[in-house]
Amino acid sequence: MDAVLLDTCVLLKSYLCDTLLSIAEVGTFRPLWSDHVLERRSDVLALASRALTREQEQSRWLHAAIAGRLVAEPDLVLARARANLDRFSAVHAGTMAAHWLGLWRDALDAGPDQILTALVSETPQAAEMRQNSPFSGILPPDERRAVLESFQRHWRAGHAR
Numbered sequence: 542m543d544a545v546l547l548d549t550c551v552l553l554k555s556y557l558c559d560t561l562l563s564i565a566e567v568g569t570f571r572p573l574w575s576d577h578v579l580e581r582r583s584d585v586l587a588l589a590s591r592a593l594t595r596e597q598e599q600s601r602w603l604h605a606a607i608a609g610r611l612v613a614e615p616d617l618v619l620a621r622a623r624a625n626l627d628r629f630s631a632v633h634a635g636t637m638a639a640h641w642l643g644l645w646r647d648a649l650d651a652g653p654d655q656i657l658t659a660l661v662s663e664t665p666q667a668a669e670m671r672q673n674s675p676f677s678g679i680l681p682p683d684e685r686r687a688v689l690e691s692f693q694r695h696w697r698a699g700h701a702r
Contacts, residue, residue: 542568542569542570542571543570543571544570544571544572545561545570545572545573546573547572547573593663593668595696597668598692598696599689599692599696600671600672600674601661601663601668601671602688602689602691602695603680603685603692604661604671604674604676605660605661606680606684606685606688607676608657608661610679610680611653611656611657611660612653615653618679619649619656621676621679622645622649622675622676622679623675625675625676625677625678626642626645626646626675629642629673629675630642630643630646638673641669641670641672641673642673642675644659644666645659645673645674645675648670649675660676
C-alpha cells in the first residue's frame with residue numbers, strides 16, 4: 542500500500558480531511574503527517590479563531606433571532622429551511638456553496654441542538670455556514686430591520702474610535 546503525506550492545507554479543511562481519511566480506511570493508501578504539519582495546523586487554527594468581521598457578527602445576530610424563531614416554531618422554521626435548502630442546492634450544485642449547504646443539511650438532519658449551535662457559534666465553520674444559510678425569509682421584514690438596527694447600535698458602541 543502506498544503512503545501519502547497529508548499537508549496542513551488538507552488537515553485544516555474538515556470535509557477534505559474526512560474524505561481522504563475515509564478513503565484511506567478502506568485500504569487505498571496509508572496516510573502520513575509529521576509533527577511539523579500538526580504544529581502548523583495548530584498555528585493556522587489559532588489565526589482562524591480571531592474575532593468575527595462586522596459582516597460575520599451581523600449575520601450571527603440575525604441568525605440568533607432566527608434561533609429564537611426556531612425554538613418557538615420549530616416545525617414551521619425547519620420546513621422553510623428544508624425547502625430553501627432544496628432550492629439552493631439545485632442552484633448551487635457543483636460549487637463551493639454546495640459544501641456549506643451540505644453541512645446545513647447534516648445539521649438539519651441532526652436536530653435542533655446542532656442547528657442552534659451553527660446559528661450562533663463564533664467558529665470559522667459556523668460563520669461560513671451562515672453565509673450560505675437556508676434560513677432566508679424566516680424573519681418578518683420588521684423584525685429583521687429591528688435586529689439590524691440593534692446590531693448597528695451595538696457595533697458602534699463597541700467599536701467607537
